[in-house]
Amino acid sequence: MEEIKHGNIVSLEEIFESKSHLYLVMQLVSGGELFDRIIEKGFYTEKDASKLIQQILDAVKYLHDMGIVHRDLKPENLLYYSMDEDSKIMISDFGLSKIEDSASVMSTACGTPGYVAPEVLAQKPYSKAVDCWSIGVIAYILLCGYPPFYDDNDAKLFEQILKAEYEFDSPYWDDISDSAKDFIVHLMEKDPNTRFTCEQALQHPWIAGDTALDKNIHESVSAQIKKNFAKSKWKQAFNATAVVRHMRRLQLGSSHEGPNPTLPSPFQTHLPMPGEDAGDELLFVC
Template sequence: MGRKEIICSWKKNTSNIKDVFDFKGKMGSGSFSEVFMVREKKTGKLYALKCLKKKYLARSNLENEINVLRRIQHENVVGLEDFYESRTHYYLVMQLVSGGELFDRILVKGVYTEKDASTVIKQVLQAVSYLHENSIVHRDLKPENLLYYNTDENAKIMVSDFGLSKTSEHGLMSTACGTPGYVAPEVLAQKPYSKAVDCWSIGVITYILLCGYPPFFEDNETRLFSKIMRAEYAFHSPFWDDISESAKDFIRNMMEKNPTKRFLTEQALRHPWIAEHTAKDLDIYQSVCEQMERNFAKSKWKQAFNAASVIHHMKKLQSSHTEPSPSQPSTSNIIVPSTSEKDLEAQGPCHDEADALNPNGNSIHKANRLCCSDAESGAGLCSPQRASEHGDALTVDQSREVNNFPSEIDAPFRPSKSLDAVSQRKDQSLTSGVCSVM
């Protein structure tokens, strides 16, 4: 049986990729690929170059990612610029975004309001609406996949990571995949589902943006998935006391258990919280950031280390050119790949034992991504817990019961009544993010 190949008419061939690009620094690596910051020799433009050995193609999501990205072009979607092939490798030339992850930017803002959250969600809705119009379902929307284009204060949001996306001309899908904390009830129940699953995920993201912790938290996998499938969440006091009723109504419509009653992107874009400026202008920075730091930020150690290495390369690059290219991003924020499961194991727990508790005093497990075998394409079942292309993803046998899926909470949820920790927090000198092509 011959080696699997990607067949497409627009693919470019090269005997040596270094004839096309100058390599300026390694941005990170996944299970089967490596990503480099490169400068195109002909134009001087900077890109992120994803390199995959051909022998790993069948085990990666690269072919699906290319098929999806080639079809789309939107100002809020990280774009595929080019595609090269050598004798041994495939190379994806991706738009280089330099503004960092959504949560990281919020943590360093100093002032943060509902209006800021509404502005972010509006851009996400516009991007996802465009995808849906083109019969593409993202299937893995989560904060890590929402990046800022650059370091400007009013930089636009970019949706990234299309490894699990699916073309859905026929409307319904069946593969259970995504990140459980953000995945819709019908996916966990292993029922046929539609593009409405993306809208559920946007609802979960909105919830987190307004309080800093996830809507579903449970120490037991069975109970966690049962809560999600029942859409059992609440607006807890005091964290939601100052949040507008309009915001809560928006979330309720996005996180509607019944997908036929759930808002689609067109309806969501018309909701007053998005379209009519009903979002409050009250500063909620302290409350939200304290919870984000407790529940999300502590997993950034490895990313910060990787980002420092890339920034060093960027500074060297900048000093070697008296007139940097207009496309060159700021050296203060470089996008780096998320930490892999293997890296996390080597690091040990990212959280103190005392932190790994929910409000009931129970421990909470680390997040994993569901990436099941693709029943829609007829692919065979994956063996349980085999690392996939994405460093933080696990493949799970689709025939297993729902309560055997790995549980997911991005980080332990333990709301704090004190806001002193935020006021005493030292500003981080480095903002890291998730590489848009990993």
């Protein structure tokens, strides 16, 4: 965080240490969360979504150029800098980020269900391409108000993601441009080797050109956000052990479903120690 200096990333200003505490002084960001601001708007278009994604892509490209992978990009970690109407968006929460280098391989399955890339769920070594997948998911939600992958059953949710199964459902996508859909398809590409990089995504006509439509989609998008993300405030943690069990069943091709595990307290979720990237652990945070 001390190395990161970008206009769309929340900065670490100072560090103070006492005998019992370490204090991190972060840049003040007071504009509120992404979804809340969209709901408050009276007018919201594809162009607005395109401008938001452009800022995110520019910031993540900066991180990737530095060898940093965020690993937990999601709307809750996107904050507005101020309450101004034209405020910029800021990326926050680097608790799961990692520096990518030739001496280590990223294999810990971490991130948030619904935004995590297929290769992470497959428990394969992965790269910075996981961030690009997450940006694709965010772009999808910004244009319709609901997630591309959803199921109350974790195993079924992960199966959808592993297969990259999603649709542009009618009527919610009827007024969305083909260019926007093409942009999302290139980011939510199952194969990380052919998935768009941030640089490629920044050059797409929906971002760099004028193909983003200016039609007001606020009513539909805000209604879906209210409907589909109301539980995100209280659903704070997933049982990591149960998730591993689900994934092993999927890998074995089993359709057996056990009883739903009791969700643990949000304070019981394991966080990796510095330098830890154990492939046999599966960590998810919301």
